[in-house]
Amino acid sequence: MAASNGIGIAPYQYRGERPLPIAKITGQGLTVIACAVALLWGSLAAERAMMRRAFAERAAVMRGLEIRQRRRAPQRVLGRGIRVPRPALPTLG
Numbered sequence: 001m002a003a004s005n006g007i008g009i010a011p012y013q014y015r016g017e018r019p020l021p022i023a024k025i026t027g028q029g030l031t032v033i034a035c036a037v038a039l040l041w042g043s044l045a046a047e048r049a050m051m052r053r054a055f056a057e058r059a060a061v062m063r064g065l066e067i068r069q070r071r072r073a074p075q076r077v078l079g080r081g082i083r084v085p086r087p088a089l090p091t092l093g
Contacts, residue, residue: 025033
């Protein structure tokens with residue numbers, strides 16, 4: 001058998017014109033694609049802004065909780081504590 005390079009299987013007949021494209025994108029299709037890409041980038045930017053705002057709000061809540069906890073915590077008194085007199089222990093001798 002002779003080696004075949006596939007030309008005989010599906011011969012291409014050139015008629016002097018360009019070959020037909022497999023898919024042709026019209027101007028309306030390009031517009032729809034551009035709108036879809038713009039919506040995608042817009043949603044990504046909006047998501048990042050929401051995440052940034054949520055992080056800032058969470059940090060503010062945590063600071064507020066810390067401040068409230070400090071207000072409720074018992075405060076230590078500076079200086080020496082009150083001395084309670086102890087009864088004298090009996091000693092021998």
